Amino acid sequence: MLKKLTEEEFKRRAASADRVAVFKEFLADRETPVAALSRLDEDEEAFLLESVAGGETRGRYSYLGIEPRTQGAERRRGRLPRGHRADARGSSRQKTRRTYDHKKRKQKMKTHYGIYGGQYVAETLMAPLRELEAAYEAAKKDVAFARKFNGILHDYVGRESPITYAKRLSEHLGGAMILLKREDLNHTGAHKVNNTIGQALLARRMGKKRLIAETGAGMHGVATATVAALFGMPCEVYMGAIDVERQAPNVERMKMLGATVHAVTEGSATLKDAMNEALRDWVTNCADTFYVIGTVAGPAPYPEMVRDFQSVIGVEARRQCLEKYGRLPDEAIACVGGGSNAMGLFAGFLDDPEVKLVGVEAGGKGLASGEHAASINGGRLGVLHGAKTMLLQTDDGNILDTYSVSAGLDYPGVGPEHCHLHDIGRAEYAVIDDDEAIAAFDALCRFEGIIPALESSHALAEAIKRAPKLGRDKILLVNLSGRGDKDMENVMRYKASRASSSRV
Numbered sequence: 001m002l003k004k005l006t007e008e009e010f011k012r013r014a015a016s017a018d019r020v021a022v023f024k025e026f027l028a029d030r031e032t033p034v035a036a037l038s039r040l041d042e043d044e045e046a047f048l049l050e051s052v053a054g055g056e057t058r059g060r061y062s063y064l065g066i067e068p069r070t071q072g073a074e075r076r077r078g079r080l081p082r083g084h085r086a087d088a089r090g091s092s093r094q095k096t097r098r099t100y101d102h103k104k105r106k107q108k109m110k111t112h113y114g115i116y117g118g119q120y121v122a123e124t125l126m127a128p129l130r131e132l133e134a135a136y137e138a139a140k141k142d143v144a145f146a147r148k149f150n151g152i153l154h155d156y157v158g159r160e161s162p163i164t165y166a167k168r169l170s171e172h173l174g175g176a177m178i179l180l181k182r183e184d185l186n187h188t189g190a191h192k193v194n195n196t197i198g199q200a201l202l203a204r205r206m207g208k209k210r211l212i213a214e215t216g217a218g219m220h221g222v223a224t225a226t227v228a229a230l231f232g233m234p235c236e237v238y239m240g241a242i243d244v245e246r247q248a249p250n251v252e253r254m255k256m257l258g259a260t261v262h263a264v265t266e267g268s269a270t271l272k273d274a275m276n277e278a279l280r281d282w283v284t285n286c287a288d289t290f291y292v293i294g295t296v297a298g299p300a301p302y303p304e305m306v307r308d309f310q311s312v313i314g315v316e317a318r319r320q321c322l323e324k325y326g327r328l329p330d331e332a333i334a335c336v337g338g339g340s341n342a343m344g345l346f347a348g349f350l351d352d353p354e355v356k357l358v359g360v361e362a363g364g365k366g367l368a369s370g371e372h373a374a375s376i377n378g379g380r381l382g383v384l385h386g387a388k389t390m391l392l393q394t395d396d397g398n399i400l401d402t403y404s405v406s407a408g409l410d411y412p413g414v415g416p417e418h419c420h421l422h423d424i425g426r427a428e429y430a431v432i433d434d435d436e437a438i439a440a441f442d443a444l445c446r447f448e449g450i451i452p453a454l455e456s457s458h459a460l461a462e463a464i465k466r467a468p469k470l471g472r473d474k475i476l477l478v479n480l481s482g483r484g485d486k487d488m489e490n491v492m493r494y495k496a497s498r499a500s501s502s503r504v
């Protein structure tokens with residue numbers, strides 16, 4: 001390539017020719033060229049495209065939210081005129097630029113999303129949060145960090161995860177095509193591991209010796225215990241006593257992986273109480289302990305950091321859709337507990353206004369019953385776990401007990417960025433109740449041979465509602481955030497209780 005040129009000359013030539021700035025050493029290097037990207041950041045005219053030859057490594061750009069492009073090589077070969085793009089989404093050069101994550105990461109750490117977010121924590125937690133912010137800022141710019149992260153996602157987690165056309169289900173519904181982003185195929189069986197790898201790497205970089213985590217469905221606990229084993233770090237997981245019972249297989253998995261599981265009996269004995277306990281542990285032990293939060297909630301920088309680590313989902317899915325179907329999906333749908341799999345998916349499409357973003361909250365026994373976990377649809381502004389967000393609370397500000405058949409959605413708050421996306425109308429938030437989620441669970445088993453997590457079944461249920469109302473040319477992309485092995489007993493129990501109540 002242009003290696004012998006000075007950087008100035010290199011940039012000047014790239015900009016004046018409206019060409020691609022690709023550094024030779026990065027074409028040879030199979031890892032994400034973070035340093036190159038941050039240099040390119042300084043020049044609005046230049047951006048990094050990937051060679052066609054290196055196409056198999058494209059997934060590795062996703063950590064930065066940079067969409068690798070293949071048309072650079074095409075343009076160099078003279079097949080495409082200036083300003084023309086190789087994908088199917090229009091011809092504007094502006095439009096080819098994927099700016100959302102790129103620009104965000106160029107900016108200073110984001111603590112607020114509109115009126116939401118922040119760091120509403122005790123003074124004692126400010127120092128560890130500042131330390132974490134500084135460490136994450138530095139890690140974002142470090143080539144070695146991104147290389148390690150992307151390498152583990154590839155070699156250990158098995159990324160990239162495919163998108164699967166749910167053909168029989170779509171044909172049965174008779175409307176839009178339903179595509180599934182298969183996070184259920186990740187090692188450990190859910191999207192959670194993308195984030196735990198990122199945070200555990202950061203912990204190691206910060207010299208922390210011990211990992212702690214909260215967990216609801218147990219998937220984040222398992223994912224944290226897994227990386228702790230991988231990195232040889234002790235790990236303690238806080239889990240509500242009710243969740244310990246309804247997610248017993250995951251408790252056993254965590255123990256098998258060497259983690260200590262603490263059953264939390266305070267409050268509603270679910271995820272919120274587990275998170276309270278984990279925060280207490282962190283305040284006490286922050287000198288040597290890293291708190292691995294499992295979702296885009298909590299004080300800054302967690303919402304941003306977790307979203308960044310999960311953005312691999314959306315960036316991959318966007319590219320896969322373009323490659324396979326020649327266009328973007330019409331709607332991107334994901335379930336929302338704290339909101340990490342949804343933010344990860346949405347991150348890939350935030351700059352595509354034609355893609356509707358749909359979050360799905362747990363309606364439990366129905367919004368009117370009060371027994372649900374739909375914080376955006378049924379909550380009010382408040383502060384929980386260090387962030388201002390939409391909450392399920394009483395008039396006095398006490399946190400309400402939540403309910404959902406799915407433990408992973410059973411949380412009274414939601415990530416602050418979701419509240420903001422809702423306020424500005426960029427995303428909409430639907431509600432799916434237990435019965436609808438179980439019906440979607442059954443449908444995916446029977447029509448596609450895939451047993452989904454109950455959490456993911458909420459997103460699927462929303463797609464099942466929408467698909468028949470849309471034409472066959474429409475695409476609904478559903479994030480299948482996890483697999484349902486952990487839920488078997490729970491589903492059987494739920495069906496048995498419905499059957500006995502219908503007999504009464």
Ligand SMILES: Cc1ncc(COP(=O)(O)O)c(C=O)c1O
Pocket residue numbers: 190191216217218219220294295296335336337338339340341342407408409453455456481482483
């Ligand atoms: C498979 C699966 N999907 C979704 C969730 C909800 O979490 P989030 O909203 O952070 O993606 C969980 C939580 O445990 C989960 O296990």
